[in-house]
Amino acid sequence: MELIITEKDNAARRIADILSGGTYDSSRENGVNVYEWGGKRCVGLSGHVVGVDFPPEYSDWRDVEPVELIDADVEKTATKENIVATLRILARKANTVTIATDYDREGELIGKEAYEIVREVNETVPIRRVRFSSITENEVTDAFENPDDIDFDLAAAGEARQIIDLIWGAALTRFLSLSAGQLGDDFISVGRVQSPTLKLIVDRKREIQAFDPEEYWELFADLQKDDTSFEAQYFYRDEDDNEAERVWEEATAEEVHDTLSSRDAATVVDVNRRTRTDAPPAPFNTTQFIRAAGALGYSAQRAMSIAEDLYTAGYITYPRTDNTVYPDDLEPEELLDEFVGHSTLGDSAEQLLEADALEPTRGDEETTDHPPIHPTGEIPSRGGDVNDDEWEIYELVVRRFYATVAEAAVWEHLKVVAEVDDCRLKANGKRLVEPGYHDVYPYFSTAENYVPDVDEGERLGLTDVELEAKETQPPRRYGQSRLIETMEDQGLGTKSTRHNTLEKLYDRGYIESDPPRPTKLAMAVIDAAENYADRVVSEEMTAQLEADMDAIASGEATLADVTDESREMLEEIFANLADSREEIGDHLRKSLKDDKRLGPCPECGEDLLVRSSRHGSYFVGCDGYPDCEFTLPLPSTGKPLILDQECEDHDLNEVKMLAGRQTFVHGCPLCKSEDAGEGPVLGDCPDCGDDHDGDLAVKTLQSGSRLVGCTRYPDCDYSLPLPRRGEIEVTDERCEEHGLPELVVHSGDDPWELGCPICNYQEFQARESETGSDLEALDGVGAKTVEKLSDAGIESIDDLTDADPEAVAEDVDGVSADRIRTWQAEA
DNA sequence: GCAAGGTC
Numbered sequence: 001m002e003l004i005i006t007e008k009d010n011a012a013r014r015i016a017d018i019l020s021g022g023t024y025d026s027s028r029e030n031g032v033n034v035y036e037w038g039g040k041r042c043v044g045l046s047g048h049v050v051g052v053d054f055p056p057e058y059s060d061w062r063d064v065e066p067v068e069l070i071d072a073d074v075e076k077t078a079t080k081e082n083i084v085a086t087l088r089i090l091a092r093k094a095n096t097v098t099i100a101t102d103y104d105r106e107g108e109l110i111g112k113e114a115y116e117i118v119r120e121v122n123e124t125v126p127i128r129r130v131r132f133s134s135i136t137e138n139e140v141t142d143a144f145e146n147p148d149d150i151d152f153d154l155a156a157a158g159e160a161r162q163i164i165d166l167i168w169g170a171a172l173t174r175f176l177s178l179s180a181g182q183l184g185d186d187f188i189s190v191g192r193v194q195s196p197t198l199k200l201i202v203d204r205k206r207e208i209q210a211f212d213p214e215e216y217w218e219l220f221a222d223l224q225k226d227d228t229s230f231e232a233q234y235f236y237r238d239e240d241d242n243e244a245e246r247v248w249e250e251a252t253a254e255e256v257h258d259t260l261s262s263r264d265a266a267t268v269v270d271v272n273r274r275t276r277t278d279a280p281p282a283p284f285n286t287t288q289f290i291r292a293a294g295a296l297g298y299s300a301q302r303a304m305s306i307a308e309d310l311y312t313a314g315y316i317t318y319p320r321t322d323n324t325v326y327p328d329d330l331e332p333e334e335l336l337d338e339f340v341g342h343s344t345l346g347d348s349a350e351q352l353l354e355a356d357a358l359e360p361t362r363g364d365e366e367t368t369d370h371p372p373i374h375p376t377g378e379i380p381s382r383g384g385d386v387n388d389d390e391w392e393i394y395e396l397v398v399r400r401f402y403a404t405v406a407e408a409a410v411w412e413h414l415k416v417v418a419e420v421d422d423c424r425l426k427a428n429g430k431r432l433v434e435p436g437y438h439d440v441y442p443y444f445s446t447a448e449n450y451v452p453d454v455d456e457g458e459r460l461g462l463t464d465v466e467l468e469a470k471e472t473q474p475p476r477r478y479g480q481s482r483l484i485e486t487m488e489d490q491g492l493g494t495k496s497t498r499h500n501t502l503e504k505l506y507d508r509g510y511i512e513s514d515p516p517r518p519t520k521l522a523m524a525v526i527d528a529a530e531n532y533a534d535r536v537v538s539e540e541m542t543a544q545l546e547a548d549m550d551a552i553a554s555g556e557a558t559l560a561d562v563t564d565e566s567r568e569m570l571e572e573i574f575a576n577l578a579d580s581r582e583e584i585g586d587h588l589r590k591s592l593k594d595d596k597r598l599g600p601c602p603e604c605g606e607d608l609l610v611r612s613s614r615h616g617s618y619f620v621g622c623d624g625y626p627d628c629e630f631t632l633p634l635p636s637t638g639k640p641l642i643l644d645q646e647c648e649d650h651d652l653n654e655v656k657m658l659a660g661r662q663t664f665v666h667g668c669p670l671c672k673s674e675d676a677g678e679g680p681v682l683g684d685c686p687d688c689g690d691d692h693d694g695d696l697a698v699k700t701l702q703s704g705s706r707l708v709g710c711t712r713y714p715d716c717d718y719s720l721p722l723p724r725r726g727e728i729e730v731t732d733e734r735c736e737e738h739g740l741p742e743l744v745v746h747s748g749d750d751p752w753e754l755g756c757p758i759c760n761y762q763e764f765q766a767r768e769s770e771t772g773s774d775l776e777a778l779d780g781v782g783a784k785t786v787e788k789l790s791d792a793g794i795e796s797i798d799d800l801t802d803a804d805p806e807a808v809a810e811d812v813d814g815v816s817a818d819r820i821r822t823w824q825a826e827a
Numbered sequence: 828g829c830a831a832g833g834t835c
Binding site for chain 2: 493
């Protein structure tokens with residue numbers, strides 16, 4: 001039996017399909033798919049199935065000095081046991097093994113990992129390696145006809161990277177975490193890729209902070225030919241004889257302004273026409289795909305996640321690739337044919353097929369890993385197979401493919417220079433004369449700027465002279481896609497990991513918001529690393545590692561040479577670090593607190609800090625706790641972000657709640673708390689009244705919703721719901737069972753006797769479980785209305801939101817269409 | 828529980 005091993009299940013299935021001519025059978029072994037035909041079996045791994053780590057005796061951070069990790073053993077252990085087990089079973093029965101993992105360095109290492117697992121159980125079976133860069137019939141059959149051997153040197157290069165990354169990452173991460181006393185989930189991480197990436201963001205922040213804006217002036221005027229007017233801008237020649245628009249002295253700007261304003265005509269002194277070819281874009285690699293999706297509003301992570309889904313479902317090719325050159329056997333005409341007749345993608349395909357010959361564009365990167373991202377020709381149905389976001393991304397990939405086989409666009413540029421005394425004005429016009437690829441790829445701007453045809457010597461009207469005072473702007477923050485592009489330029493991370501690295505920086509509390517801003521903690525970590533372990537925050541470490549890996553791959557160096565040298569460098573770093581442990585720790589701890597600080601506590605003057613409760617919700621508490629027990633509530637949705645904006649009344653920073661699309665600015669927590677106010681105390685809190693004297697009170701939240709809650713919130717989060725609208729009256733009558741006053745809600749004509757809030761809630765829960773209806777959560781909907789709505793076929797809030805208000809109003813007595821609309825809005 | 832790299 002021949003055993004074929006691929007890097008992933010998807011590739012295994014497609015290779016089985018090609019080699020068997022579609023006749024394979026599939027079965028499952030330990031939850032792993034195995035494809036079988038004519039004496040062959042094909043199984044997919046899931047990337048690395050073994051990982052490197054230190055022996056277990058190094059696992060307690062407090063028992064082991066971080067420096068000891070440098071010379072600790074590094075072991076390989078199975079991380080995907082079911083796959084490894086399946087591989088062993090299949091390998092025992094094999095008389096030939098073919099490694100068909102991806103055609104790149106990491107694929108060679110994954111192949112070697114499979115090789116070792118096979119060898120453990122089968123010492124003699126021949127093991128060969130096949131390489132192909134796209135899973136097409138030609139390439140795959142060709143590769144299997146010309147098998148090769150595993151390149152152990154190339155795999156060793158990958159192993160050197162694993163070892164160096166683990167040792168540096170773990171030793172420095174533990175050192176910083178221990179020095180700051182951050183040992184739980186909030187450890188302080190450092191790594192060869194994440195730290196230089198974070199430094200990019202931190203450096204940009206430093207530039208912005210250090211930026212000193214400079215004033216300058218620009219002048220604009222309208223020129224007129226017949227009835228049409230167009231904007232022109234003043235320019236001059238600077239000392240290098242370059243055109244310059246910015247005037248750096250106010251007096252000069254005023255002078256020009258006076259000159260221009262004193263005249264009502266200008267003379268054309270130069271007309272320059274030229275056509276520019278606007279070449280269609282190169283095929284998508286991962287980075288350029290992320291950038292294009294970013295322009296549509298998708299985060300890097302989200303774009304990749306959608307692309308992975310589209311790939312798994314068979315609509316697009318593998319989304320993790322560096323390649324920007326299509327393989328030879330991609331036939332653009334055949335692929336376009338698949339789209340002919342499609343309701344929204346068909347017209348463009350038909351238009352492209354009218355060309356005599358299609359010559360796809362080529363990018364700069366031609367690699368062996370995978371083809372550029374393109375559609376497979378299998379088309380999903382919008383709203384059926386894929387949702388709107390997935391469709392938008394799918395269409396982007398399809399249209400990018402279209403663009404790569406489309407004609408260039410042609411622009412006509414027209415530059416007009418007019419003169420008034422010794423002042424010159426210029427107008428730049430541009431017109432898209434041949435739309436070319438823009439017709440099939442509408443994601444780039446094709447905005448035109450109209451400037452009429454004029455002749456040299458012609459007199460033009462001059463009006464509306466404007467002098468604008470401006471100032472130079474600090475550099476812009478990096479957006480996610482710019483960051484990923486820069487990482488790629490600097491060789492940081494890989495096509496598969498760059499977006500995850502950004503996500504990791506968010507998770508570790510190093511960056512917030514989008515575009516990302518660094519936290520104080522991030523600034524302190526980069527500071528510490530720059531001072532003591534500069535190498536780990538420099539892209540130089542990766543560049544050197546790449547060179548070392550090339551040396552290993554070509555046989556010029558060994559794995560031991562490279563890892564030994566790296567260990568020595570880290571030893572030196574630790575020699576310098578030892579004395580500064582406390583100083584580093586103090587700085588990190590201070591920065592951690594700075595990230596949470598809002599301002600002074602109104603009761604004791606210590607710092608108010610954003611804290612999280614045991615339940616994962618957030619509140620504001622005093623750093624003087626337990627001496628000062630002052631707290632303020634925060635909204636229950638989202639993660640708080642402290643803004644630079646301060647409240648004038650309380651000197652507290654305002655807070656924004658990050659919750660995806662529901663993100664909102666909460667404001668100053670003290671103002672909000674005063675606004676919300678706590679109503680009268682009703683009685684003891686059933687959860688904590690006995691032990692901590694908690695009381696129940698009527699509360700109004702920031703969102704406007706109300707509840708009966710414990711005054712010790714957030715330490716105690718006992719709460720009972722109250723209706724959204726109507727005035728709540730607290731009566732003198734008390735519930736015998738719970739000792740709480742009966743409540744009455746006044747809204748509309750009939751007062752609603754809610755009764756004891758605990759009883760009311762229990763009844764509500766009972767009704768809900770009985771009727772299974774969530775409709776009672778709506779304002780003014782009681783059991784009767786639920787019954788009436790149910791008779792009309794409305795069983796739940798979902799039904800109600802989908803229903804036509806007019807139709808429901810006709811079916812249900814005493815309920816107006818307006819009222820239904822109100823409920824729909826509330827839902 | 829540390830990294831970065833595969834993949835889901």
